[in-house]
Amino acid sequence: MNAIEVNNVTKSYGAVRALDGVSFTVGKGEVFGLIGPDGAGKTSMYRIMCTLLLPESGTVTVDGFDAVRQMTDIRRRVGYMPGKFSLYEDLTVEENLRFFADLFGTTVEEGYDSVRAIYSQIERFKDRRAGALSGGMKQKLALSCALVHSPSVLFLDEPTTGVDPVSRKEFWDMLGTLKQRGITIVASTPYLDEVRRCERVAFLDQGKIRGIGAPEEILERFADIFNPPGIDHVQGGEVKDENVIEVEHLVKAFGSFHAVDDISFTVKRGEIFGFLGANGAGKTTAMHMLTGLNQPTSGTGRVVGYDIRTEHEQIKKHIGYMSQRFSLYEDLTVAENIRLFGGIYGMEEQEIARKTDELLERLQFADHKNTLVASLPLGWKQKLAFSVSIFHEPGVVFLDEPTGGVDPATRRQFWELIYDAASRGITVFVTTHYMDEAEYCDRISIMVDGKISAMGTPDELKKKFNQPDMDHVFTYLARQATRSSD
Amino acid sequence: MKQFISFVIKEAKHILRDKRTMLILFGMPLVLMLIFGFAITTDVKNVRTVVVTSSMDHLTRQAVDRLAASEYFTITQAVGTPREAERVIRGQKADMAVVFGPDFASKRAGVQFIVDGADPNMAQQWTNYATAVITNAEGGAVNTKMLYNPQLKSAYNFVPAIMGMLLMLVCAMMTSISIVREKEKGTMEVLLVSPVKPLMIIIAKAIPYLVLAVAILIIILLMARFVLGVPLVGSLFWIVAISVIYILLALSLGLLISNVARTQLVALLLSAMVLLVPIVMLSGMIFPVESMPQVLQWISAIVPPRYYIEAMRKLMIMGVGIKEVAREVLILVGMVAVLMTLALAKFNKRLE
Numbered sequence: 056m057n058a059i060e061v062n063n064v065t066k067s068y069g070a071v072r073a074l075d076g077v078s079f080t081v082g083k084g085e086v087f088g089l090i091g092p093d094g095a096g097k098t099s100m101y102r103i104m105c106t107l108l109l110p111e112s113g114t115v116t117v118d119g120f121d122a123v124r125q126m127t128d129i130r131r132r133v134g135y136m137p138g139k140f141s142l143y144e145d146l147t148v149e150e151n152l153r154f155f156a157d158l159f160g161t162t163v164e165e166g167y168d169s170v171r172a173i174y175s176q177i178e179r180f181k182d183r184r185a186g187a188l189s190g191g192m193k194q195k196l197a198l199s200c201a202l203v204h205s206p207s208v209l210f211l212d213e214p215t216t217g218v219d220p221v222s223r224k225e226f227w228d229m230l231g232t233l234k235q236r237g238i239t240i241v242a243s244t245p246y247l248d249e250v251r252r253c254e255r256v257a258f259l260d261q262g263k264i265r266g267i268g269a270p271e272e273i274l275e276r277f278a279d280i281f282n283p284p285g286i287d288h289v290q291g292g293e294v295k296d297e298n299v300i301e302v303e304h305l306v307k308a309f310g311s312f313h314a315v316d317d318i319s320f321t322v323k324r325g326e327i328f329g330f331l332g333a334n335g336a337g338k339t340t341a342m343h344m345l346t347g348l349n350q351p352t353s354g355t356g357r358v359v360g361y362d363i364r365t366e367h368e369q370i371k372k373h374i375g376y377m378s379q380r381f382s383l384y385e386d387l388t389v390a391e392n393i394r395l396f397g398g399i400y401g402m403e404e405q406e407i408a409r410k411t412d413e414l415l416e417r418l419q420f421a422d423h424k425n426t427l428v429a430s431l432p433l434g435w436k437q438k439l440a441f442s443v444s445i446f447h448e449p450g451v452v453f454l455d456e457p458t459g460g461v462d463p464a465t466r467r468q469f470w471e472l473i474y475d476a477a478s479r480g481i482t483v484f485v486t487t488h489y490m491d492e493a494e495y496c497d498r499i500s501i502m503v504d505g506k507i508s509a510m511g512t513p514d515e516l517k518k519k520f521n522q523p524d525m526d527h528v529f530t531y532l533a534r535q536a537t538r539s540s541d
Numbered sequence: 542m543k544q545f546i547s548f549v550i551k552e553a554k555h556i557l558r559d560k561r562t563m564l565i566l567f568g569m570p571l572v573l574m575l576i577f578g579f580a581i582t583t584d585v586k587n588v589r590t591v592v593v594t595s596s597m598d599h600l601t602r603q604a605v606d607r608l609a610a611s612e613y614f615t616i617t618q619a620v621g622t623p624r625e626a627e628r629v630i631r632g633q634k635a636d637m638a639v640v641f642g643p644d645f646a647s648k649r650a651g652v653q654f655i656v657d658g659a660d661p662n663m664a665q666q667w668t669n670y671a672t673a674v675i676t677n678a679e680g681g682a683v684n685t686k687m688l689y690n691p692q693l694k695s696a697y698n699f700v701p702a703i704m705g706m707l708l709m710l711v712c713a714m715m716t717s718i719s720i721v722r723e724k725e726k727g728t729m730e731v732l733l734v735s736p737v738k739p740l741m742i743i744i745a746k747a748i749p750y751l752v753l754a755v756a757i758l759i760i761i762l763l764m765a766r767f768v769l770g771v772p773l774v775g776s777l778f779w780i781v782a783i784s785v786i787y788i789l790l791a792l793s794l795g796l797l798i799s800n801v802a803r804t805q806l807v808a809l810l811l812s813a814m815v816l817l818v819p820i821v822m823l824s825g826m827i828f829p830v831e832s833m834p835q836v837l838q839w840i841s842a843i844v845p846p847r848y849y850i851e852a853m854r855k856l857m858i859m860g861v862g863i864k865e866v867a868r869e870v871l872i873l874v875g876m877v878a879v880l881m882t883l884a885l886a887k888f889n890k891r892l893e
Contacts, residue, residue: 102892105734107730108892109891131736135730135731139726141727141728141730143728145558155731155735157548158544158732158737159736201731
């Protein structure tokens, strides 16, 4: 008997058809990947399988129960991790787990065997509030909570977005142990290495299943989306011998805890500098000091020629910043967003208007000038947000995980924009969890435990640590971390 | 049952760990009681008065003295003509003028009041008081006796109104926000995809707020009795019992709001605007229902706090028995039944 049978399911929101005749089956104990770009209909599909949404037509059975009529039976059998982080941040780790155990009519002691592999890794933080955990640990806790009642089917909606490569590997190792216990797993992910760990995957795009099969087969068939040819990055020429960022012995301490522990580096004009590190290695803190949001405890630094201790107002005027969390105002149109940010940086009205047209022309986006940002696909939002962050021609732009949650083809387009900016002399300072993106950088540094443990070009690092690719270099270094990943 | 208790405990922790909200929840009753009890008062006291006399005979003198001697009026000036008095009032130097006609002594009539009518209610009260003080001189032709509130303290009137407002705000606003927060954070999805009955989620959410509301009720009652000196003459049992009915009503309203609202901000605005404005304006809290236009009176008939405030005034201040407030209580119970059914029936077992 199949664990899940989805038969010709259709679901619309108003005029938008989220799912259009979707059918697939998942065998008992199978690890099944549901992959596709943002907005493909994955979340709707999860919600229908979890009985949270009613399909308009078609049938869904989970463990032999009908998702429409036998809601209660299904809800007793499944574990579900929604895409958004779904724990109570003001409860402690242990309180969260106990609450979910009670919710499913079991106890932590009874369910401990099912969560031991995962929970034992975070158990030493059991008195810490969930909100204070790092991304990777939050995901482990959420998984523990979803597993405590030993469900027979587990639904994971992009469980590892924003989690560093090492934690992601551990997470999928745990899924492997669950499979051995006969638990059926349906998971979605934007990471190719995770796709490869599924037994079968279904590629969902614009509400339709484009193909189902073994991971390699699907990745091969849709290679233009999942495995776009690498970008030819002509290096040299643009990089001038002029330091845009200079940092010496920078330290940021919170009490006795040194979040950033004596880092020194320089970034040259026009360079693309990758700033890598596991969750909690101190990347964000370091970036806050460079952008003037936070005062260093000791050490000196200059960004575009201004002192980060005293001249942060000047720094803010001459840098661009884009983060995954905040990009553009969703309820403003494309043109309105550009005008707002141009205005914030004190640009002239006429110049803004001229450059707006120029920019939209170059992005081939002129038709959408007056479209609300909320209605754009995520990949487009990110490209726009990046273009807006360099709209005032800053000396350096800081990108904090700019490409979370989008497919490889869209990320590749994004990197073309980055190269374009770098060739115009804008220095790019970028953090990412995608190791293929790390390969795109001119130079990278890898932070471990608040210190920079390696720095150089991707090729230099691969040679130095004798590893085949950046993914292995990163894993090799990050595994040496002694301090907990938070 | 264990699920239920665990749920209530979790909800209580959310509330207790949010220190700022707790501070507001318990600070608000204290501050409101003190403001309404001491600062905002509609009591007549120290009204700056100008007297206008053309001839200072014995009777006029007596009347002026009585005005001056009463705690209600302070004579600030004496002038000769009404025109001058008006100028003093327009110059913000006085609130009202008492003009004694030249034949006041002989005819025992001919008194004119010139009053700053910027606040019509207060102006009306001043003239009433002034009339009483002056005519009482005639040998007590009219004798007023104020039942239930002999000193005409406004706290007597406001305490039930504050109870009606605060309990509604705390319960409706806090429950709706706490449910919508779970929707926003995505935890509601996980709760729904669990064997727990949706009905249980709702009831478990409401219980800590019920306890909180009762605590606030006790604070208000204690302050009313011991700080503001409002007598609690009616049966304490019925005061608390009716308040609990009213709290249930507010909780159901909060639930209804949480069904409609998608974000915490919307929930906050809905409960603040849609609930607060009618409560303050139409429940008889500040403006008497009887003097409203007919249409507003009809609308006020469906504003729940109206009946609660009415019942509390009767019970607390007048000290009547439960029979005299039976009508209000029945209406409240009916409203709770309707709203609660509606809220529970409308609660989404699935997402939209």
